[in-house]
Amino acid sequence: MTGLTSSLGQDKTGAVWRGAPHPVLVVDAAGVIAQANDVALRLLPAAAPGASLADAAPAWLSQAHDQALTAGAAHPANGTRPAGGTPPANGTRPDGVVRGPVGEATFEARPARDGDLVAWWLSDVTDLERATRALRVERERTAFLDTASSELLSSLNLDRCMEVTARLAARHLADAALVILPPHRRRHPIAYCGPDGVVVREELAVDPETVPGLAEALQGYPPLPSRWIDPAAAPGWLARDGLGAVGSMVVSALPGHGVPAGALVLLRGGGQSCFSDGEEVIARLFAARAGAAMSAARLYAEQAGITETLMRELLPPRVRSLEGVELAARYRPSEHTARVGGDFYDLHPSAEPGQESLVVLGDVAGKGLEAAVLTGKIRHTLQALLPLADDHQRVLELLNGVLLKSGERTRFVTLVLASIRRAGGRVRLRLTSAGHAPPLIVRGDGRVEAASTRGTLIGMLERVTSVTDTVTLEPGETCLLFTDGITEAMGGPLGDEMFGEERLLEDLRQCGGMPPEAIAERVEMLASQWVGGGDHDDMAVIAITAPRGAHLSAVGGLGRGRFTA
Amino acid sequence: MTAFVPDPLTLALATLHPGALRVAVDGDLDFTTAEDLLTTAVAALDGGRLTDLHLDCGGLRICDSSGLAALLMIHRHATAAGTRLHLERRPPVLERMLHVSGTYEHLTGAPAAASRHSSTQD
Numbered sequence: 001m002t003g004l005t006s007s008l009g010q011d012k013t014g015a016v017w018r019g020a021p022h023p024v025l026v027v028d029a030a031g032v033i034a035q036a037n038d039v040a041l042r043l044l045p046a047a048a049p050g051a052s053l054a055d056a057a058p059a060w061l062s063q064a065h066d067q068a069l070t071a072g073a074a075h076p077a078n079g080t081r082p083a084g085g086t087p088p089a090n091g092t093r094p095d096g097v098v099r100g101p102v103g104e105a106t107f108e109a110r111p112a113r114d115g116d117l118v119a120w121w122l123s124d125v126t127d128l129e130r131a132t133r134a135l136r137v138e139r140e141r142t143a144f145l146d147t148a149s150s151e152l153l154s155s156l157n158l159d160r161c162m163e164v165t166a167r168l169a170a171r172h173l174a175d176a177a178l179v180i181l182p183p184h185r186r187r188h189p190i191a192y193c194g195p196d197g198v199v200v201r202e203e204l205a206v207d208p209e210t211v212p213g214l215a216e217a218l219q220g221y222p223p224l225p226s227r228w229i230d231p232a233a234a235p236g237w238l239a240r241d242g243l244g245a246v247g248s249m250v251v252s253a254l255p256g257h258g259v260p261a262g263a264l265v266l267l268r269g270g271g272q273s274c275f276s277d278g279e280e281v282i283a284r285l286f287a288a289r290a291g292a293a294m295s296a297a298r299l300y301a302e303q304a305g306i307t308e309t310l311m312r313e314l315l316p317p318r319v320r321s322l323e324g325v326e327l328a329a330r331y332r333p334s335e336h337t338a339r340v341g342g343d344f345y346d347l348h349p350s351a352e353p354g355q356e357s358l359v360v361l362g363d364v365a366g367k368g369l370e371a372a373v374l375t376g377k378i379r380h381t382l383q384a385l386l387p388l389a390d391d392h393q394r395v396l397e398l399l400n401g402v403l404l405k406s407g408e409r410t411r412f413v414t415l416v417l418a419s420i421r422r423a424g425g426r427v428r429l430r431l432t433s434a435g436h437a438p439p440l441i442v443r444g445d446g447r448v449e450a451a452s453t454r455g456t457l458i459g460m461l462e463r464v465t466s467v468t469d470t471v472t473l474e475p476g477e478t479c480l481l482f483t484d485g486i487t488e489a490m491g492g493p494l495g496d497e498m499f500g501e502e503r504l505l506e507d508l509r510q511c512g513g514m515p516p517e518a519i520a521e522r523v524e525m526l527a528s529q530w531v532g533g534g535d536h537d538d539m540a541v542i543a544i545t546a547p548r549g550a551h552l553s554a555v556g557g558l559g560r561g562r563f564t565a
Numbered sequence: 566m567t568a569f570v571p572d573p574l575t576l577a578l579a580t581l582h583p584g585a586l587r588v589a590v591d592g593d594l595d596f597t598t599a600e601d602l603l604t605t606a607v608a609a610l611d612g613g614r615l616t617d618l619h620l621d622c623g624g625l626r627i628c629d630s631s632g633l634a635a636l637l638m639i640h641r642h643a644t645a646a647g648t649r650l651h652l653e654r655r656p657p658v659l660e661r662m663l664h665v666s667g668t669y670e671h672l673t674g675a676p677a678a679a680s681r682h683s684s685t686q687d
Contacts, residue, residue, distance in 0.1 A: 365630035409641070412634060414666060435666040456667030460637045465667065488629065 023107075023122040027053050027065055034117060043102060043122070060100030061109055061120065068096055068111045068118055099125065141282050144172050148286055152293035156300045159201065165254075165264065165290040166193035173283050174266035176243045179254070179290075180208070181262040182218055194242045195269075210235050211265070213251035220253050220260030238265065245270035250280060252287040256295030264290065306369075322349055322357045324422040326545040328516035330524040334485075334538050343483045343538035344375050348386055355421070356430070358389045361481040361542055362415030363436065371411065374459075378403070378413055392417045392432035393466050396458060403459035412459040416481050420544060427473040427546040432466050434458050437487060440505065441471055442478040442519065446512035448505050451479070473546035476513045485539035486523060491530040499530045516543035574598035575624075576605050584616040591624030594632030603635040606642070613646040623654035628662055640672055 017024055023040035025047055027033055031054055036047045046056040054062040096111045105126040112119045151164050162179045169177035170193035181189040187203040194200075208215040211234070239246040250266040264287045266275070275283065321327055329345060348358040360382055364371045381402050385395045395417065403413070414435035421428050431439050435457025438450045455466030473479060482504075489499040507526055511519050520543040527539055577589040586609050594602060609618060620639070628636075636652070643650040652659070652673055663669040669677040 363630070365634050410634060410638060412630070412637070412666075414630075433665075435668070437665055454665070454667060456671075457633075460634070460641075461668070461671055484630070 025053070025057070025120045025122070027118050027120065029069055029116040031062060031065060040122065043107075058100055058102055060098060064096070064098040064109060064111070065118060065120070068113070071096070099129070137278065141285075144168075144282070145285055145289065148172075149289050149293075152290055155293075156297050158294060158297040158301055161290070161294045161297045162189070162191040162262075163193075163199045163201065165294065166191040166199050167197065169264060169266055169283075169286065169290075170194065171197060173279065173286065174250075175269045176240070176267040178238065178265040178267075179262060179294075180214065180218065180265065181294075182260065190237075192240065194240060196242060204237055206235070206237055208263075211238060211251065212249075214263055214265065217251045217253040217263035218260060220255060222253065234267075239267065243267060243269050248274045250275050250283050252283055254287050254291030254294060256291050257299065259295070261291040261295040261298065321547075322347055322359070322420065323353070324547065325357070325420050325427050326516050326547050327359075327542065328520040328545075329542045330520045330540070332485075332524055332528065332536075332539040334536060342371060342375075343485060343540040344379060345481075345540055345542055346379055346382065348383070348389075350421075356389065356419040357421070358386065359418040359420060359481070359542060359544065360415055361418075361436075361483065361540060362413050363483045363485075363538070363540075364413045365411050374403075374407070374411055374413070377406070378415075389417070389419060392419070392430065392468050396432070396434050396455065396464050396466055400458045400461075400464045404462070407459060409460055412457040414457045416453075418479065418481060418544065423472075425475050425546070425549065427544070429471045429473065429479055429544070430468055431471060431479070432468040434464065434466055437482065437484060437501070438469075440480045440482075440508060441473070442480060442508050442511050442514075444474055444476050444513055446509045448508045473544075475546050475548045478511070478514070478516055478519055478543050478545040480508065480519065480523070481542040481544070482523065483538065483540045485537040486527045486541060489527040489531045489536050489539070491532055491534055495532070495534055499527050503530075516545040519543045519545075574601055576602065578605075578609065581617075581619065584614070585619065586615055586617075587619040587621055589621040589624060593627040594625055594635065595627055595629040596631040599631040599635035602632075603638055606639045610642055610646045610648055613648065615646070615648045617649045617651060618643055619651045619653055621653050622656060622659055625656050625659055628659050633662055633666055633668065636672060637668065 018037040020037055021039065023043045024035075024037045025033055025040050025044075026035040031052055033047050033049055033051050033053055033056060035049055036044070040047055044056055047053075048056075053065055097108060099106060099108050101107075102122075105124055106129040107122045108125045110121045110123075112121065148164075148168050151168065152161055155161060155164070162181070166177050166179045169179075176192070176194045178193075179191040184203070187205050188208070190202050190204055190206075192200045192202070208218055234246045234249070247268045247270045249268070252264045252266070254261040254264055256262075264283070266283055268275075327347070331343065331345070334342065343361075343363050345359065345361040348360070350357045360379075362375075362378065364375045364378065378399065381399055382395070385398055388394050388398070412435065414433075416434070416436045416439055417430075417432045418439065419430040431451045431453045432455060433439070433451070433453040434455040436455075438453050441449045441451060443449070451469040451471055453467050453469040456464040458464060471479060487499055487501050487504060490496065491499065503526075504523065507522070508519070511522065514522075520541045523541045524539055528536070574590065574592040574594060577591070579587045579589070581587050588602075588606060588609060590602060592598070606618065606620070609615070618639075620636075640650050650672070655663075655673075660669075663672055664677060667677075669675070
């Protein structure tokens, strides 16, 4: 390089800046390069003095030069974008500094104005740019995964999880996304979200084999790298209107708990490059979160379904009266689904008028599915033994035999059999308790007595014994059957005290003459209040009341009067 | 209201004399702990080398139906192994449970109140 002339300096200073480590170009108002130092010439070989900046340098730099001149100053005092001319794609900062590519690298150019000349100092910011971009991308991804996790985990509903997954994927990872579940009755549940952000839910009989990698993903195999696919090879249900031709696609398994929850297909429109490695990693991380959420939602739905089925099966019947006897029952299952299946009751109306009806209240030891299954078995057995119900001991022996033969002998059931017959205005009860707390009789004057019955629990011992008590209820008097969920309810001031039989008796003394609904509701409410917010076992209460009829003397319902019943 | 936190169950084993073992049961015998007692007691039976297994229930605070089921199973295993089971220092809560469940005589060997009917399963 020789003979540079410049208003910027003499040879001495010129020599200094020619050897400067940063490329420097001095350009005049006409866009002609006046000077260029050694590094600048190495970077832009055509940038010899006399050459036009527009020819010798990338467009972003010559545009910035024009702008710097148009702005009238390289440092606009008001900091606004210079008027006139389109801003360069890279955007000009208020101080006139611009960025742009030179070959593979990225350079930052700073203008220094001297009269009609602008000296452009260039510095290589490729690494900085890359690091900044990587950081921004990383932050965006972290934020995205964070959002995705909280959105996905906010719902235990599988449909909603599918929709959220499709929507987030289409918004952040691709142009369109499909969530495809394993087939249900030969159809795959699918959620599709296109570029418009609208999620479409459908069930399609599609063949996963027609999409490269989809069948494997639905089996839970690791995802294939994205690939260019022949747009013609993408079936219509995958590449939909609004997306154009499919450019690239990623198929990811949505990993569930031990079983694949489904597959995620990400699609990009035509002309778009393949997914980068980083993008595929983020897609995989997202898929892992979505899969976990969807599989949790599915397991929850299954569990809820099973529980609901069992509860429906186990739920006691709703009957208000039985052969002229007033009845009320309250049943409050434990909130723990794992503890479903403890208490049960059944009402068996008499086959013939005037014969005994049977009420059974029971409690199966242990919780969960096994207990629920055992409960079902006990109820069916008792139903079959109904013709023998006039001999409670015999019924208990036969039930015990059935359970001993069929079970592991690790669970037992306690129950109360109550055979009920209306006798004029009174009700006659035969009560047998098998390992269960004896029923309580609430007399009209508020006295409370425990029935004199006891017996062996059923299902664990070879030999069962029982004592049956016969009780007569005068009109308005009640016999209360209850399970230990009431008396053993844990609560009180410190939460470590049982409700207990004494409290129950004390309260029932206030209930003389009350209708059965009021008594049953009151007992359940008291036990629930005692528990407060704590855990409780199943609670069941049955109140059997001799009807008052229309009491004509109307003296508090007590005493003997004439009854219309 | 404070949530009720059940006591854990602690079991302390002591050999009284050759062939006699005492298991001191402390805390709550319930749905969550019954399995521990059963496992420990059945292992202690040692396939019939014990003549007597003493369960010291002095420290028992709560016994629910799962606890009772465990006691009944221990009794069954002990009988099968030819070992006598002794439920000692029974607290009122356990006494009441044995009476209500009709297992008092079966588990303690002491007669409960007389019953009107009884029969044996064949």
